[in-house]
Amino acid sequence: MKIYKIIGLMSGTSLDGLDLAYCHIWEKNGVWEFDIKETKSVKYSSEMLNTLKNAISLSAEKLIKLHNTYGTWLGEQTSIFINVNKLDVDYIASHGHTTHHRPEMALTFQVGSGQHLANATGIKVIADFRTNDLALGGQGAPLVPIGDRMFFNEYDYCLNLGGISNVSFEVKDKRIAYDIGLANMILNYITRKVDLEYDEDGKLARSGNINTKMLEQLNSLKYYLLPHPKSIGYEWFLEEVVPIVEDNDDTIENLLHTSIHHICDKVAQQINLNFKHNKQQLLITGGGALNSFLIETLQQKLGDTTKVVVPEKIIIEFKEALVFALMSVLRVEQLTNVLSSVTGAKKDSSSGVLFIPN
Template sequence: MKKYKIIGLMSGTSLDGLDLAYCHIWHEKGSWGFDIKKTKSISYTIEMQEKLKNSIFLPADELLIFHNTYGTWLGEQSKIFIEENELTIDAIASHGHTTHHQPKNGLTFQIGSGQHLANASGQKVICDFRTNDVALGGQGAPLVPIGDRLFFGNYDFCLNLGGISNVSFEQNEKRIAYDIGLANMILNHITRKNGLDYDEGGQLARSGNINSEMLEKLNALEYYKLPIPKSIGYEWFVEEVVPIIESTKDSMENLLCTGIYHICDQVAFQIKSHCKKPKNTLFVTGGGALNDFLIETLKVKLGDNVVVAVTEKQLIEFKEATVFALMGVLRLENKTNVLSSVTGAKSDSSSGVIYMPS
């Protein structure tokens, strides 16, 4: 197989911004390899954050217009990135930005029109990775476990702490993965209400105290009792979590501290419930891996039989964009990139729609 030169684009539920990762990806001697050559993060303006956050409430025609204009914007940013670094690329693999995720209703939607993206960038584009899996009866999420298996399979567990926390691991020679629950989504919601983008290193949370009533309500959320496969989206957060935050009258520091203890309670419970040996390794990526207080709290809750491995900052921040680059390569090769053992679909699939510029 050739060495693919591909850009992965990722915009997550934490609404931080757009991640671009230019990767070389290859298959050699039965295993997959990658090299992250160039990266860039583009922070969303307050206006864009609000527009993305509120897009679930848009009428259909306005949502589709935004789908197209956001796709053009993604293409323009990709073109700038390519020209800035004088890159030669085979394709762009774009996750888009999830606005609607209701797999029980057969619906998942990521804005960022592939055709508009291709036209604006002048490059081949692979996007819309979730729809086919949902059409096959699956959750359409999480998708990153294919990368966990092919790139990071030497760890017992792979934990992503993005807007949402999700985990993946091998069980009976199948990859199992699901959304555990909250991560940065709750923390960023609290800080943004107070005019801050995020709590750097968890310093504010560290100075706070647990609000036991709020913690109890969060830990009692019905989602945590559901069987796997399962996944959540922004709608769930708005409907189930925001009312708990809004009804809790306490300081930002205490709300953040409580949020972190809740995240760690749920993550530790799930990881420990799947440990099959005395010593286990947990590979942590996503923005939450940069929250020192969160990681320290998680280590305490996991105990001695789980060793937490936090990798270098570049991979923490750009793992998801890199995995979407891999998913694009697999789609171009017509190889499986979405695992039914993860999503609950009728079958594995090679998902994603390919667009050519015109």
Template structure:
């Protein structure tokens, strides 16, 4: 039995930082198993947040230059993580950071050059997990459902609350998944108006009231009416959501309260539409699972027949990094890590490009 020793790297649309998870992953007769041994989160500086946030507007040559320097920076952080914890590592599986996601145009791009990451860290790297799926006509997203199926299949639904909310579940023998809509991306956008990174525990949101006009505008966004498979990126947020929020004259507390209700409205609609059981389990991970007001609001909207479950803080925070470590393992074994039933691609595939240090 081979045990893969992998570092998973994840940087999400919420722009809160880089997650590193050192994982052991192996396959038994019963299925895939994992253990997370070491973790570390690196908060982005205000300068790095701005660079990542605004990279979508960079000319091509400047974007590619940032792609390289960010890859080298990832390598520096990973090398320090390895040395500090004296880790034995087979390879690094890196998501990178999504700057452009336009699957309708056959385009997705995650910065963080694999070659620069490999050269700087001195470790083999597997990255660029989305491009092959998009080349096969898929959305290139969400990718975490392969981990939901192989690691967390005992739950009826798996919900991730990062910058974006996405859902994953089994139906008729197939894994289905798609982006539901907003999550931390809009909440963090609001708190940054008062120079606050995030609303800890949802305390500010809890003290607010619903702005009915904004709630209706958000719930009527065209994306929510589209059939799945579907996915969204930062471009959609900037174009469709930011103007609505920024044009609403109300308190920060009321804006947050309204957006939490909006997030939960859309999640509840989707889960209720897909659920046909009387007793249902919903596993919630990602930063939004630490927002107690959001979690209470979601449970209330779902009702008592659907149980909202938050796992350990480590799994809440590092599940995506863990799953990208798994995707790297599956790429090594040439087994599918992108499911066509999820992305809408022509076929299942194994995504990921391998870079060797030199």
């Protein structure tokens, strides 16, 4: 039985840092299984955070330079992780950091050059998982649903609350998934106004009250009326959401409280639209799963028919890195790792580009 030893790397839209997960992945009796052996999160320096956040406005020349230097930085961080834990690694699977995502223009870009990463570590790298799907007419997102299907299929729904909220579930043997809308991206934008990285456990939000005007503005965003497949990126947040936040002169507590009610309204709406049966289970991962006020609010809005399940912390924080590790294994095996039922592409694909170190 072949056991793949992979390091998955993930940097999400919430910009809270780089996640590294060293995983063993294998197939047994037709079922893929995993074991997360070691993990690490690397917080971005204020300089790196600002560089990535503002990368959308860089010239082509400066963006490519960032692509290369960030790839080398990923390699340096991965090498430290390998050396400290004395890891035996077959491949590195790197998502990179999304700076541009305009699927309506068939455009997506993740900084973090796979070649620079491979050269910095001396290990084969599989990266650029999204481009092929766009070339096939898809959204290039979400990608995590292949992992939901193969690793977490005992749950009726898998919800990820990263910078963006997205959901994944089965309908008549087809995996359906799409970006619901906002999650930590708006919460972190608000807390950074008072020099806080995030609202720990939702304590500030819990003490606030609903700003009715802001809630109506957020709930009326046109994106929510679009059919799936659909996905959003930082551009949408800057153009559509930031002006609403800035238009409402209110306390930080009230802005956070209102945002959480909006997030939960939209998630509950989508779960109820796709209702399966009583006592259905919703698995929640991503940073939002650690926000107890958000989780309590969502459970209240869902009622008794849907049970919110928050797993162990290692799954909450490193599920996406794990799934990119899985995607790299499937790429090596030349098996499907991107689902057209999710992205809207012409066909399923085995996506990702292999980079050989020099």
